[in-house]
Amino acid sequence: MLETGQTFLTGYAPARALDEGFLAGRPEAGLGWLAVAGLGVVLGAYGTARVYAAVAALVEPLRDRLVARVVARGVREADGGALSGLTQQVEIARDTFAGLVMVSRSFLFTAVGALVGLFSLDPLLLLVVGPPLLAGVALFAATLRPLARRQEAFLVADEALADDLGAVCPGLRDITASGAEARVAADTGRRIDAEFRTARSLARWNVLRVASLAVGGQLPIVLLLVAAPWLLAHGVTTGALVGALAYVTQSLLPALRNLVHGLGTSGSRLVVVLRRLVREPAGTSDTPPCARSGPEPTPEAPALSLTSVTFAYGPAAAPVIDDLDLTLPTGAHLAVVGPSGIGKSTLTALLAGLLQPRDGTIRVCGLPVAEAAARRVLIPQEAYVFTGPLAENLGHLRPDPVPEAELLTAAEAVGLTPLLEALGGPSAPVDPAALSSGERQLIALTRAYLSPAPVALLDEATCHLDPVAEERAERAFAARPGGTLVVVAHRISSARRADRVLVMDGRRTAYGTHDELVRGCAPYRDLVGGWTPVPSARSQPALALRDADRVDAVAGPGLAGDGRHVVAHGPVGQVQAPGDLRDRGPLGGQG
Structure with a gap:
């Protein structure tokens, strides 16, 4: 009530100071009304201080419940993210929730005090200021849910990119060693593109947020100035017109701006953090475990x-x-x-x-x-x-x-x-x-x-x-x-x-x-070459066998060898040096 009273006096006292004091030739009355406005500021500050204590009584139990839940999940599941939840995410939720409570109640009581003051000064003023204010609030309310979804999508995309870079950067040597540079670059590029798309979508909806602020907080100022001759002609006093401008510029516009920015940004962040903190622990959800932990192989599936x-x-x-x-x-x-x-x-x-x-x-x-x-x-x-x-x-x-x-x-x-x-x-x-x-x-x-x-x-x-x-x-x-x-x-x-x-x-x-x-594939017989056993004295290899499977690396009958591992490729005169079934070099020179 004290804050609402302060808002009421923000426009009403200056209006009376002009109409009943300075413009009427009574400066002492004008100063008196200004003193009343000053007293209202002092009482409003006292009320605001009391509000902080009330908000603390509302917010701290929420923080305690979140901490208890994070600790319980960390102990039960050995959750590696519990430390982050305790040291950062719980505090983000606590501070953001407190800010949203302050912003929301401030707008509510400020709007009530300003609208009552406009009606008290002259109902015509309420007809000029009220419709654009309601239109701006309605536009913001209509964009709140889509804006929150896009804000959450942006935060999730940003976290996914950060997680990806956190895995890629320490593993650059592994990526290079396995030749996966192109694939890793493509995967990281897709995450960057995804974050860019969510940021662009968020920016588009932020335009509507700015539009709602312009309609609800700045359009009434323009309408008051444009309609001033008409209002004065219909009995609205000069003091009342100045008081209406004070209500809009000093009370409604700041309160609406805080509401739009607070709910538009901090609200979506609070939604994301709370979803992470209060997610169901393992084993308590109806979702099958395999659906939560990612795809699992089919037991009957081939390797x-x-x-x-x-x-x-x-x-x-x-x-x-x-x-x-x-x-x-x-x-x-x-x-x-x-x-x-x-x-x-x-x-x-x-x-x-x-x-x-x-x-x-x-x-x-x-x-x-x-x-x-x-x-x-x-x-x-x-x-x-x-x-x-x-x-x-x-x-x-x-x-x-x-x-x-x-x-x-x-x-x-x-x-x-x-x-x-x-x-x-x-x-x-x-x-x-x-x-x-x-x-x-x-x-x-x-x-x-x-x-x-x-x-x-x-x-x-x-x-x-x-x-x-x-x-x-x-x-x-x-x-x-x-x-x-x-x-x-x-x-x-x-x-x-x-x-x-x-x-x-x-x-x-x-x-x-x-x-x-060996029996049915000619290319394979060519690869095997001289290693295929043939029951004949002439088929014995030129050098001693050393392979554990009774398969030596020298060529078969009629083929000289050097005692190293070579593989026949097809034509008997073409073999390969140690290391692979590769280069078809001539046998000449081996000895």
Whole structure:
């Protein structure tokens, strides 16, 4: 009541001071009315001070309830965001709610005092000021809900971009090592575009907010000035006209401005924060857990499924992979073989989601490949190792530190134990420049072995290992419980160890076991070349066998060898030096 009285006296006292005092030749009466207006300011300030105490009694219980809820959820769910909720979000909710209460009640009591004062001075003044004021408030009320939705969308887009950049910036080395720069840039660009669109939409609705302020707070001033001759002609006194201008400029316009800006910005922020703070804890909602935590794989789904997949490097380029269908069950072991440049690494990049097919679909564990980042791990030929403790390198793909016992078991399975002991144990520092290519590959392989991803993609990830170490690593991955292994083979022994072999030869592909392909696939027979056993004394290899699978790296009968790993490509006179089924160099000169 004191604040409403102060607003009432803001226009009424100056009007009486003019009409009954200064304009009537009675300055003492005018000064008296001005003294009454001053007293009203003092009483209004006292009332405002009392309001702060009342608002505190309203706001603090809300804060206490929010804190209790955040703490309970943090303890129950081990919620990592509880600290942010306590230190920032609860305080934002508390301060914003208090501000909204103050702004809303201030506008309400100010408007009541001003409208009563206008009616007391002259009802005609109320007819001039009232309609635009109501129109401005109605326009703002109509835009409040759409404005809040767009404000929330902008805040969510901004948080999504911040989360994305928070993940991308520390992982720039990983992104570069895996060749994912283009995809990460595209994903980040989409988030930036999304925030730009929400900001532009918010700006458009803010125009309506400004319009409501102009209609409700500034248009009455113009109407009073334009209608002044008519009002004076119909009995409105000069003091009453000045009092009406005081009501609009000193009371209604500031109160409306605070309301528009307060509810338009702080209100939507409060909605976002409260939704985060009071969300249902896990297990209390009717929504199934899988719907809250993201897509889950179908238990019966194959590990990998490719349907009519076609990929080309450019719209006019010939397809590297053309209409490929492939289904790989969980626990399978697939070797991908073929000449260099035929598309083996392209296939693994598609399976890893680093490239997008032009046509067809790829699913990993029943999920679209774009949603299955946690279901597959790719180990490229050039292994990435960063400076730091060995344990951090090995546990890089795990959300929590790996127990040392589990780490040592994985190292033993993959074959990293000798290097681990030579370095000084899991806590020993790693200098990537001091490691050989094979040692870096062993670290990367063990890191992938420890990852939670059930599908492992080895893109020539063992090319710098000797045959025994390669066999040990591949068998470790193939033996992982529920694990599925895809190997881009650079030695024929990898293909012999696999359950199934995919032969890539341009647009033609063949799929089957090693024995089936030897019998029925000419390109695969060309790749196998001199390693196919033939029951004849002349078929014995030129040098001693050293491969664990009884498959040596030298060519067959009639072909000289140098004791290193070479692979016959087709014509008997063309073989390949160690490392891959690639360059078709002449055999001459080998010895």
